[in-house]
Amino acid sequence: MNGFCIESGENAVLKLTNLYEKYGYGKFKMSKFEEYDLYAENKSFLKSENVITFSDLSGKLLALKPDVTLSIVKNVKSSAQMPYKLYYNEKVYRVLRESKDYKEITQVGLEYIGQIDLYTVFEVLSLAVQSLKAVSTSYILDISNLRFINGLLDETPLSAAQREKICELISHRSAHELQAYCSQCDIKTALISKISALSGIYGSFEKALTLARGLVVNKSMSEALTELEKVYELLKGFGMGECVNLDFSIVNDVSYYNGIIFQGFIEGVPAVVLSGGRYDNLLKKLGKDSQAIGFAVYTDILDSYFVSDDPYDIDCVLLYSDNDDAFSVGKAAAAILSKGKSISVQKNIVKDIKAKQYYRIKNREAVEIV
Amino acid sequence: MSELLNIALPKGRLGEKSYAQFDKIGYSCPEVLENNRKLIFENDDLGVRYFWVKPSDVGKYVERGAADIGVVGKDILLEYRPDVYELFDLGMGKCRMVVAGFAGSNKITKRALRVATSFPNIARDYYSKQSREIDIIKLSGSVEIAPLLKMADVIVDIVETGTTLKENNLEALEDIVEISARLIANKVSFKFKNKKIDEIISKLKSGV
Numbered sequence: 001m002n003g004f005c006i007e008s009g010e011n012a013v014l015k016l017t018n019l020y021e022k023y024g025y026g027k028f029k030m031s032k033f034e035e036y037d038l039y040a041e042n043k044s045f046l047k048s049e050n051v052i053t054f055s056d057l058s059g060k061l062l063a064l065k066p067d068v069t070l071s072i073v074k075n076v077k078s079s080a081q082m083p084y085k086l087y088y089n090e091k092v093y094r095v096l097r098e099s100k101d102y103k104e105i106t107q108v109g110l111e112y113i114g115q116i117d118l119y120t121v122f123e124v125l126s127l128a129v130q131s132l133k134a135v136s137t138s139y140i141l142d143i144s145n146l147r148f149i150n151g152l153l154d155e156t157p158l159s160a161a162q163r164e165k166i167c168e169l170i171s172h173r174s175a176h177e178l179q180a181y182c183s184q185c186d187i188k189t190a191l192i193s194k195i196s197a198l199s200g201i202y203g204s205f206e207k208a209l210t211l212a213r214g215l216v217v218n219k220s221m222s223e224a225l226t227e228l229e230k231v232y233e234l235l236k237g238f239g240m241g242e243c244v245n246l247d248f249s250i251v252n253d254v255s256y257y258n259g260i261i262f263q264g265f266i267e268g269v270p271a272v273v274l275s276g277g278r279y280d281n282l283l284k285k286l287g288k289d290s291q292a293i294g295f296a297v298y299t300d301i302l303d304s305y306f307v308s309d310d311p312y313d314i315d316c317v318l319l320y321s322d323n324d325d326a327f328s329v330g331k332a333a334a335a336i337l338s339k340g341k342s343i344s345v346q347k348n349i350v351k352d353i354k355a356k357q358y359y360r361i362k363n364r365e366a367v368e369i370v
Numbered sequence: 371m372s373e374l375l376n377i378a379l380p381k382g383r384l385g386e387k388s389y390a391q392f393d394k395i396g397y398s399c400p401e402v403l404e405n406n407r408k409l410i411f412e413n414d415d416l417g418v419r420y421f422w423v424k425p426s427d428v429g430k431y432v433e434r435g436a437a438d439i440g441v442v443g444k445d446i447l448l449e450y451r452p453d454v455y456e457l458f459d460l461g462m463g464k465c466r467m468v469v470a471g472f473a474g475s476n477k478i479t480k481r482a483l484r485v486a487t488s489f490p491n492i493a494r495d496y497y498s499k500q501s502r503e504i505d506i507i508k509l510s511g512s513v514e515i516a517p518l519l520k521m522a523d524v525i526v527d528i529v530e531t532g533t534t535l536k537e538n539n540l541e542a543l544e545d546i547v548e549i550s551a552r553l554i555a556n557k558v559s560f561k562f563k564n565k566k567i568d569e570i571i572s573k574l575k576s577g578v
Contacts (some may be wrong), residue, residue: 097453140561173560174456203564245561249455265558270435272557 004138004267007302010108013089015134016108020087023109023127028086029098034071036061037197042070044156045256045282050095052102053248064093068107069256069294076113082290083114109276111294113283120369121227121260121278122234128264128274129240131297141274142247145228145260148212149248151221156187160251170199171251191217198248205232208246215304227260256282262295269272269305317355319348319369324361332359332366371403375418378440380434384463384551388441395573397519399536404501406436417566428455429554438559439567444549445528455560458553458571467492469544470535471517471524476543478523486516487526496526496546514538 007015017027036219039051045067052064065071068090087110096103112124125143132139149170153163162185162218169178178196187195194215201211209229216222230247250263257277264274276295283290316336320329329345336343336359344353359366377392379385379402389402399413402420407546412419423431429452437456445467447456467489469476475546476483482503487493490508497504507522514534526548529535529542553574555567 138562142561172454172456176459177456201558247561265561267558267562270433270556270558 004136006266006268006302006306007135008306009299009301011110012135012297012299012302013106014340016131016299017087017089018108019127019130019134020110023085023123025085025087028072028088028098028111030065030068030071030088030090032064032091033062034065036063038070038074039063039066042282042285045070045285047370048095050102052093065090066092066094068092068109068296068345069111069282070286072111073113073282073288073292076283076288076290083112083120086111086113106299106300107296108299109294109296111292113288113292113294114290116278116291116293118230118234121231124245124276124295125231125235125260125262126238126240128262128276128295129235129243131274131295132243132264135273135297135299136266136268139243139264140266141244141262141264142250143228143231143244143248143260143262144222144246144248146258146277148221148224148228149198151218151224152191152215153200155191155217156183156185156218158187166195167251169251170195173202173249175199179193202247202249203245205229205236205241205244205246212246212248231260256285260293264295264297268307269301271298271301273301283341309352312356313352313354314344315355316343316357316359317349317353318343318345318359318361318366320345320361321347324364328361331364332361335366373417373563374412374414375421375439375563375570376437377418378423378428378437379420380428380441381422382425384425384443385422385441387462388460388551391574392418392420392570394577395570397570402497413559426450432554433558435556435558437556438563439553439555439570441551441553444547444552445489445492447552447554448495448547449491451491453557454553455557456554457550458574460551460553460574463549463551465528465530466535466542467526467546467549468529468542469496469524469526469536469546470514470529470540470542471522472539473541473543475517475523476549483524484514484522485524485526486522488513489526492546493526514540 036053039046043049051066053061056062068088072086089108091104092103092107093104110127112120128142132141165181169181175196178199179192180193182195198215200206212225235241250261256279258281259278261277263272266273274295274297278293280291283292309353318333333345358369360369379389386472397416397418399411399418399420401411408466410419410421415473426446428440429450432454433452439449443463482505484505484507484508485493486507488509490506493506513525513527516525517540518538531543535541560567
């Protein structure tokens with residue numbers, strides 16, 4: 001036994017949607033298809049350019065959604081109705097890195113679109129923590145602020161491609177490779193050591209913030225840290241300080257994020273299960289004058305790894321024979337069900353079903369057998 | 371008992387040398403070097419579990435979390451690009467990834483260059499940066515024979531001493547990248563077993 005539990009994907013979806021409704025987020029149901037143009041025009045916001053497309057009956061090019069947030073933002077109307085507090089439970093279609101095949105992925109997510117203040121960031125982060133808690137007993141939420149990294153890289157004369165390479169190396173926590181690569185670029189020695197030190201920062205906020213403070217070279221970096229600190233103090237105040245870590249190496253799947261970003265992990269699942277952050281850039285690109293923050297939970301991943309602490313498949317097995325009449329079998333089953341127990345009615349004992357109790361019909365009643 | 375830290379070692383000399391490093395910093399498990407049919411070796415007291423895997427698979431074992439950390443050549447990381455943390459350059463198993471062939475054979479520009487290699491991604495990456503069209507011939511080993519039989523113009527391969535090349539009248543024509551052994555970690559294990567992994571890294575860095 002591993003000492004931790006993970007919910008199955010289906011259970012997770014139920015628990016998560018309940019959680020979001022409790023906090024007043026409304027369900028946003030989307031159509032399966034989206035016009036392809038939306039993705040063609042916003043390629044840079046998608047992780048991969050691979051989109052499944054087809055023509056509708058009038059010849060218009062449609063796509064199976066590779067992303068949900070784009071569709072939500074597109075449909076956001078006047079700022080008068082803001083803020084939008086939404087959640088969704090949708091299928092998206094993406095090419096997975098390893099298999100090089102399209103896959104249907106279930107995404108449950110939450111979006112806040114409107115003016116964002118400290119409370120909003122805290123609410124969304126705390127819902128992210130609660131989402132992880134709902135699906136597992138051992139979890140961590142890693143938080144970063146892109147403004148901190150960008151602030152540092154702004155001090156260098158790097159090209160966009162070079163910055164991308166450096167961010168990739170930061171995401172690998174590869175201090176030695178960063179040293180080597182930065183030395184080839186035209187970067188001051190003092191900055192090189194700061195960049196490689198940044199890739200090594202990881203751990204509790206108390207420890208990591210102190211280390212990060214030593215790297216600050218401009219206002220935007222110190223503001224980024226202050227923001228992280230304030231959010232952390234709030235999370236700590238509500239008993240969530242233990243399960244959040246500061247991690248500048250996190251880079252999210254999609255490139256529309258700015259500011260605070262975060263990723264959730266649960267013990268026993270070797271992949272990101274929750275990912276989100278601020279995405280004001282995307283709103284600006286789509287011509288909406290507002291701000292936004294949100295996250296998605298990849299519930300499919302849970303199915304491959306879920307561990308239950310319940311060694312039983314079902315509460316009771318009710319055995320009957322040809323001699324028992326169908327009515328009494330039905331009545332016996334109903335009696336057990338009425339006690340709030342689950343039941344599998346069988347003619348013979350099925351080896352693969354592990355039940356807590358076994359019953360047989362005797363005198364038209366269910367009698368427990370030991 | 372604390373949870374075991376799973377360590378994937380690449381079969382062969384590099385793996386033996388890396389185990390020696392782990393041994394030196396106090397994570398011993400002498401059984402590892404015994405010549406028997408066991409696949410997995412544990413030292414419960416120290417909380418470590420070692421296993422040998424094919425060098426090119428180390429990245430996969432670590433990415434999938436079967437191993438928490440592992441030792442792997444930079445060549446494998448560049449070729450397969452596993453989604454892992456590359457935490458430390460162990461400075462062992464040093465060699466170079468080069469373009470090799472008969473003298474001048476890399477200068478062919480009239481047609482697509484025929485490149486034989488076991489590292490198609492590295493080769494493709496290298497030549498696409500030069501906007502050169504190439505014809506990749508993927509081989510699983512002994513690539514040096516390809517230019518001798520005129521199947522390929524050049525090869526992209528690892529060179530340690532260059533003896534094999536020299537004995538066949540071939541030479542290293544262009545350097546692509548320096549290779550050495552790296553310590554990699556699963557991204558999720560790094561978070562949940564952070565203390566232990568941190569301890570190993572800092573001990574490896576200081577060499578004690």
